[in-house]
Amino acid sequence: MLPEKESMGNTEEDKRSAFERHKAALVQSFREAREAGQRVRLGKRTSNLFRRRRADGARTLEVSGFNTVIEIDPVARTVDVGGMTPYDAVVAATLRHGLMPAVVPELKSITVGGAVTGGGIESSSFRFGFVHETVVEIEILTASGEVVLCRPDNAHSDLFFGFANSYGTLGYALRLRIELVPAGPYVQLTHQRCEAPETYFEALAASCGEERARGGAASFVDGVVFREGEMVRTVARSCQSVESVSSYRFMRPFYHSIRERGEDWLSIEDYIWRWDTDWFWCARAFGMERPWIRFPVGLLGGLNSRTYWKIRHVYENSRLLRRIGPGRGKEWVIQDVEIPVDRAAEFQHFLCGRIGIFPFWICPAKAYEDSSRFPLYQTDPETLYINFGFWGGLPSGAEPDAHNRLVETKVQELGGKKSLYSTSHFSESEFWEIYNQPAYRALKNRYDPEDYFPDLYQKCVLG
């Protein structure tokens, strides 16, 4: 174990004062851009956004100084991080103390600021809620060029709660303090198969109830639907010792193992990043399940979400590849949606019958505390939601975006919510009915009255 409170700085430079310096420099360049009437964008080197962004001549803000862990407090069980810190850096630092963030999104390159503003979720969300529910405080650079400290109990509590699902339209998170939970060095996984969606979601809800009641060190629940009639539920528990561990970092994709095995053991790191190696299963589209491609890419350390993002970026930005590549003539349906558990079987029948992308990911989530006060992503705190993650291409129909529209309509019909990291096709009035226009407008009036940042509809739907 490490000392009681560890500042993660190198010896020459304390990270907190470095953070303050980076903050002052960023504020200055932000204000200069504003005064010059220029738009700005975050100069992040990674992204997990699936919407196309317009290169609109905005000034790129230098934010590489905000990508480190600043300080861990193992007693209070919190970590302070720069807003652009990727989760793999946070996890590596906190596991040294036997702790991990309460919810870690499954792709290494997702950053803390991105996950908080973008509705991050993972297999511990049945217990701790969405990523934004595990935040203690945030320092946010607002449109006026001021940095405000937002906490649930201070004068900026409106922005603290309003930041979730705001996607950088109310300001940029520069520093966040997030909660940590104890995590043993290993994880024991149990995979259980099921054939009927109704039984499957009942069993999933029961597992969540049992694990919540058990409390203690980290535990996890998620699942995969391989095809209609073949569903697997995985319950994983943190543990101190095991006889042997599996590894899915190289030639064997993790998702195959859950179809083949009843029980398994992984190191905690390998469990946390189990989906990163193959981008769930999406990397197979790049040939990563062909041994002659996988082997050299793996040897070069390229089996991870950062590599896949770069491949996709090249593809998206090449007119030629888009015309002749495997995506031609396809409508991309890349979506994560939350459905109340008692309507989940119905949604699954719809997905299998009308969309037909397999496998898809299942992840339960329930509010951490009884009162859910996040106005831009309101869910019922008493309800267990099921996140369905489905990512693939379907033949384009006569109507553009017909499959995505169908999904949006179904989600609304079932009382669900759709996250906004990918494409959305709502009309403006539909959108604002779902994402709480009065609350959003009140936040804009206070923190960005001149509409310097685009609004949520402009950014997430119009692009």
Ligand SMILES: Cc1cc2nc3c(=O)[nH]c(=O)nc-3n(C[C@H](O)[C@H](O)[C@H](O)COP(=O)(O)OP(=O)(O)OC[C@H]3O[C@@H](n4cnc5c(N)ncnc54)[C@H](O)[C@@H]3O)c2cc1C
């Ligand atoms: C295939 C796929 C599957 C996914 N599955 C999951 C999942 O299972 N669980 C999960 O948690 N998430 C998932 N995501 C979504 C992901 O968490 C969100 O897209 C998240 O916003 C990405 O974070 P990022 O750090 O990469 O942000 P970016 O992609 O860089 O940015 C996302 C948005 O957030 C804004 N933003 C980024 N950083 C900040 C900041 N510091 N302050 C203010 N605004 C900021 C950006 O302006 C942008 O609008 C998935 C995404 C993909 C592509």
